[in-house]
Amino acid sequence: MSDMNAQISSAVSGLTRELDIIANNLANISTVGYKRKCNTFSKILSAQESQQNSAGEAELKSAFDFSDGNFIQSGRTLDLALCGKGFFVVETAEGPLYTRNGSFDLNKNGQLVDSQGRTVAGANGPITIPQGISVSQINVASDGSITAGENIIGKLKIVDFKDKENELTAAGLNCYSAPKEVQPGKPENVIVKQGYLEGSNVQMVEELVDMIMVSRLYEANMKFLSVGSENTKSLINVAMG
Numbered sequence: 001m002s003d004m005n006a007q008i009s010s011a012v013s014g015l016t017r018e019l020d021i022i023a024n025n026l027a028n029i030s031t032v033g034y035k036r037k038c039n040t041f042s043k044i045l046s047a048q049e050s051q052q053n054s055a056g057e058a059e060l061k062s063a064f065d066f067s068d069g070n071f072i073q074s075g076r077t078l079d080l081a082l083c084g085k086g087f088f089v090v091e092t093a094e095g096p097l098y099t100r101n102g103s104f105d106l107n108k109n110g111q112l113v114d115s116q117g118r119t120v121a122g123a124n125g126p127i128t129i130p131q132g133i134s135v136s137q138i139n140v141a142s143d144g145s146i147t148a149g150e151n152i153i154g155k156l157k158i159v160d161f162k163d164k165e166n167e168l169t170a171a172g173l174n175c176y177s178a179p180k181e182v183q184p185g186k187p188e189n190v191i192v193k194q195g196y197l198e199g200s201n202v203q204m205v206e207e208l209v210d211m212i213m214v215s216r217l218y219e220a221n222m223k224f225l226s227v228g229s230e231n232t233k234s235l236i237n238v239a240m241g
Contacts, residue, residue, distance in 0.1 A: 008224050012218060012221050012225070015218040015221065019211065019214050019215070019218070021038075022207050022211045023211075024037065025037060025202045026202065026211075028202060029202045029204060029207075031174060032103055032197050032198065032200070033100035033101035033174050033199075034200035034202065035065055035069075036065045036200070036202045036207075037062050037063070037064055038062065038063060038064075038065050039063070063166050064166070064168065064170075066085070067201050069200050069202075070198075071196045071198055072196060072197045072199050073195060073196050074195060074196060075195050076195060077135050077195065078103075078112070078135065079104070079194070079195055079196060080104060080192055080193065081192070082102065082158065082190055084187065084188075084191055085160050085162075085165075085187060085189075085190060086158045086187035087158065087159055087176070088100070088101075088102055088120060088121075089159060090114050090121065090175060091118060091119040091120075095177070096121065097118075097171050097175040098159065098161075098168065098175060098177070098178065098184070100174075101114070101174045101175075101197075101198075102197060102198065103115055103197060106129055110128050110129040110131065111128050112126070115173075120156070122146075122154040122155060122156060123154065123155040123157045127154040128153070128154075129153065130148060130149075133148040137149050140156070140194040142193075143155070143192065144157075144158055144192045156192065158190060159184035159185065160184060160185055160186065160190070161178065161182065164178075164182045167182050168182075
């Protein structure tokens with residue numbers, strides 16, 4: 001394969017992966033707390049091609065966009081949303097996970113859990129609602145402090161990775177994991193909103209515009225490959241007489 005064909009093949013591969021990312025964003029446009037994944041591969045590739053640079057120099061570098069989504073009022077007592085930078089902490093056997101999905105519930109032991117039944121971390125351990133206290137009596141303050149009836153029973157553990165957010169990796173079910181060397185800190189100016197959920201931050205129009213641009217670049221590069229293949233066949237036929 002010629003250098004040019006190798007570069008075009010690399011571009012096609014990168015564009016295919018970018019289309020997958022856009023499609024995944026669109027599929028999660030209604031997912032609570034979902035953060036869109038974005039990259040600049042197609043934009044860099046388009047700029048290089050307009051300048052007649054090598055397409056092979058472009059690299060697919062993707063990152064999560066952790067900006068706030070829209071806040072949806074649910075009125076449900078155990079639905080919580082974070083306004084500002086920060087994450088809820090979910091405890092698992094493999095270590096803590098971090099999420100913006102605050103659709104919580106209580107397990108049979110009265111502990112606050114996520115949709116998968118995993119314990120939601122409190123500042124001083126699991127948050128347990130005393131027996132005899134109904135869900136309607138639970139109040140969550142803007143700083144994450146939780147009262148049940150007239151008693152303060154704990155405070156949500158909310159963390160922030162500041163400029164290390166880009167080192168988080170997807171851990172499934174709208175959660176993220178952090179490398180051992182990246183330790184979260186205390187958030188600044190984050191507000192807990194009870195009775196709300198944070199919607200996806202995916203903007204359909206932006207994703208569709210990106211999809212159109214990527215699709216056009218993909219088609220253009222596939223045509224180059226097709227033309228190159230036909231030229232190669234012609235040369236072989238001439239050589240074979």
